Amino acid sequence: MLQTIRKILPFNFFSELPRVPTKMSEVKIVRKPRYDGRIKKRQWEDRRSDKGAGLDPTKSKLIKKETEITGELLEKIKRRKFAVLLGYSGTNYYGMQRNPNTPTIEEELFQSLYKNKYISQENFTQVQTMQFQRAARTDKGVSAARQVVSLKLPENVEVSKINENLPEVIRVFGIKRVTKGFNSKVQCDSRSYIYLLPTVSFIPYEQMMVQKGFRVDEAVLDRVNTILQKFVGTKNFHNFTAKKQATDPSAKRYMKTLVCDKPFVKDDVEFTLIKIRGQSFMLHQIRKMVGLVIAIIKGCTSEETLDLALGMEKVNIPKAPGLGLLLDYVHYERYDNRYGEDGVHEKMIWDEVEGEVNAFKEKYIFPNIIDTEIKEELMVEWIVRRLSGHKFDDVDAEDDKSDNEEKDTAENR
Secondary structure (H helix, E strand, C coil), X not given: CHHHHHHHCCCCHHHHXXXXXXXXXXXXXXXXXXXXXXXXXXXXXXXXXXXXXXXXXXXCCCCCEEEEECCEEEEECCEEEEEEEEEECCCCCCCCCCCXXXXXXXXXXXXXXXXXXXXXXXXXXXXXXXXXXXXXXXXXXXXXXXXXXXXXXXXXXXXXXXXXXXXXXXXXXXXXXXXXXXXXXXXXXXXXXXXXXXXXXXXXXXXXXXXXXXXCCHHHHHHHHHHHHHHCEEEECHHHCCCCXXXXXXXXXXXXXXXXXXXXXXXXXXXXXXXXXXXXXXXXXXXXXXXXXXHXXXXXXXXXXXXXXXXXXXXXXXXXXXXXXXXXXXXXXXXXXXXXXXXXXXXXXXXXXXXXXXXXXXXXXXHHHHHHHHHHCHHHHHXXXXXXXXXXXXXXXXXXXXXCCCCCCCCCC
C-alpha cells in the first residue's frame, strides 16, 4: 500500500513535510503577551461617547448629551415614572383618548408637555415610549375632576408651566413620584363617577316635563335609591354595554356603592347627583344604568326589566345623555398600603390640592353641565324623543347614532 502511494505522489513530497519534534528540548513554547491594562483601558475609552472624559477625576461625572429634534437642542436627562392628577371639562372634546384630527384631552396635554420640552418628539408621536397610561377613558362630552395618568418625565417638571400651555378648562393639579412599574390603569382599585341630572327626569311619563319650578318628592328619591341598590355587588352587565355576550367573563363587574344625593336648586331648576363607585366599567355602562333607572321611575318599564337585564337574557337598555357624567375619583388603596409609607413614594391621595380641585369643579365642570342642561334641555329632549318610544325587547336595536364619534373599546374605564 505504501509503495502504491509513493508511486502516485511526487518524489520529494515526504521530504518537504515539516518535521515533528521528537524531543522536549526541540519544542518551542509561544507565550501570549502579558495583560496590559493601559492598552485595554484606552480601547474601552475609545468606545465611550465621551472618549473617556468622564474618567477624569477633575471633570464632572455627568456628561450631558444633546439630541437635535426639529431644529432644537433638547438635553437628554434621566426620566422617572410619575403620576399626574388633572381635571377637565369635556363638553367640547371628543373624549380623553387621543384620536387623529379630533380635539381630545390627551392631545392638549401632550402638546403642553412637548412645548415645555418635558417630552421628546418621539414621545409626542409614540406615547408608548414614555409608558403613558390613563386611569380611565372618558367618552365624548364627559368631564373629569380627578383623572390620573402615569408616564415618564424629568424630575424638574413644574405644574405651573404645564398649565400655561393648557386651555383653562383643562388643569393639572399635581404630580407625584411613583414606582418604576406603576400603571395608573392597572393599579387602580376602583373608580367613582357622578351623574348630574334634573329631578324632572323622574316625573311620570304621562305628565308634562317642565324643568323650572319642579321639585321632586322625597319618596321618589327613596325609590331611586332602592333601585340603585340592585346594582351593588358582582353582576353581569352584558346588557349595559355594546356587543358583549352574557357568557363573556369580562361582562361581570363589581359595584361598591350607588346613591342618589339630596337635590339642590340652580336658577329655579332642581338637580340631583347619582354617585357610583365600582371596580371597573365598560363602554356606556353608567349611562345605561342611569337610563334604566329613569325609565323605571317614570313608569316606562318595571323593575322586572332590571332583574332580566342583570341575568342572561338579552334586553335593550336605553342610554342616557353623556353631558351629566363626571369621573370624580380614582382609588389606589392597595398601592398606598404597599408603597405609600416606604419613605420614597407618596400615597395617591391628593388632599393637598383638594381645594383647588373643588374650585375647578365649581367653576368649570358643574356650571357647564347645569347651564347647558338648563339652556338646551338635553335630558328632557332625550326622554321625549327616545325614551318614550324605547323598545326594551328590541334586542337587535343599535345604540344611539348621535355618539358615533365614541370609538372606545376599553374594558377598564
